[in-house]
Amino acid sequence: GAVVSQHPSWVICKSGTSVKIECRSLDFQATTMFWYRQFPKQSLMLMATSNEGSKATYEQGVEKDKFLINHASLTLSTLTVTSAHPEDSSFYICSASGRWPSSYEQYFGPGTRLTVT
Amino acid sequence: AQKVTQAQTEISVVEKEDVTLDCVYETRDTTYYLFWYKQPPSGELVFLIRRNSFDEQNEISGRYSWNFQKSTSSFNFTITASQVVDSAVYFCALRKETSGSRLTFGEGTQLTVNP
Numbered sequence: 001g002a003v004v005s006q007h008p009s010w011v012i013c014k015s016g017t018s019v020k021i022e023c024r025s026l027d028f029q030a031t032t033m034f035w036y037r038q039f040p041k042q043s044l045m046l047m048a049t050s051n052e053g054s055k056a057t058y059e060q061g062v063e064k065d066k067f068l069i070n071h072a073s074l075t076l077s078t079l080t081v082t083s084a085h086p087e088d089s090s091f092y093i094c095s096a097s098g099r100w101p102s103s104y105e106q107y108f109g110p111g112t113r114l115t116v117t
Numbered sequence: 118a119q120k121v122t123q124a125q126t127e128i129s130v131v132e133k134e135d136v137t138l139d140c141v142y143e144t145r146d147t148t149y150y151l152f153w154y155k156q157p158p159s160g161e162l163v164f165l166i167r168r169n170s171f172d173e174q175n176e177i178s179g180r181y182s183w184n185f186q187k188s189t190s191s192f193n194f195t196i197t198a199s200q201v202v203d204s205a206v207y208f209c210a211l212r213k214e215t216s217g218s219r220l221t222f223g224e225g226t227q228l229t230v231n232p
Contacts, residue, residue, distance in 0.1 A: 034220075042225075043224045105167070110161040111161060
């Protein structure tokens with residue numbers, strides 16, 4: 001149980017275009033979803049936290065107009081990188097938390113590798 | 118504010134050696150959770166252990182063991198008889214007791230086990 005998927009697993013896009021990454025909880029209801037970004041050889045950096053049906057809460061320094069997060073249902077959250085630039089190239093990881101199996105756990109997706117050319 | 122420090126950026130050992138990864142944390146909360154995750158080259162985080170602040174018992178799972186000491190705010194991870202497959206980045210993380218709380222990650226330790 002507690003499986004989280006991400007799609008796509010990798011994506012290459014051209015500078016200036018937008019790209020959408022999906023995060024799904026497959027077998028549980030995710031009341032809270034988190035989006036992280038990880039640059040090579042660095043730790044995970046929390047970008048934003050979203051609760052179902054509410055606007056996302058962004059961490060300091062993260063542009064909310066550039067990284068659009070939608071948590072429209074209890075099983076799906078999306079991250080849209082708008083007008084992507086090469087410096088947005090990174091590994092994006094989502095995690096989900098709900099009342100089951102454990103409200104104390106975050107279950108991580110496999111990540112999406114974004115390359116902006 | 119919460120903080121997790123993994124002072125060892127990289128560790129390199131030879132197969133079958135024991136290796137300990139250090140984790141020191143800071144928090145003002147009395148109730149909190151500590152985690153260890155493994156991140157192999159594929160990138161997917163693998164959950165290893167969760168420990169709550171009231172449980173200071175050491176834990177052993179196969180070749181893995183964890184030493185939690187509140188007195189020194191440390192939660193160290195030991196791999197016994199390391200194997201090449203243990204090569205990965207290991208992250209220590211901390212979160213509040215409140216459901217849905219964020220995780221605070223350490224910087225990670227790159228472990229390389231050489232044959």
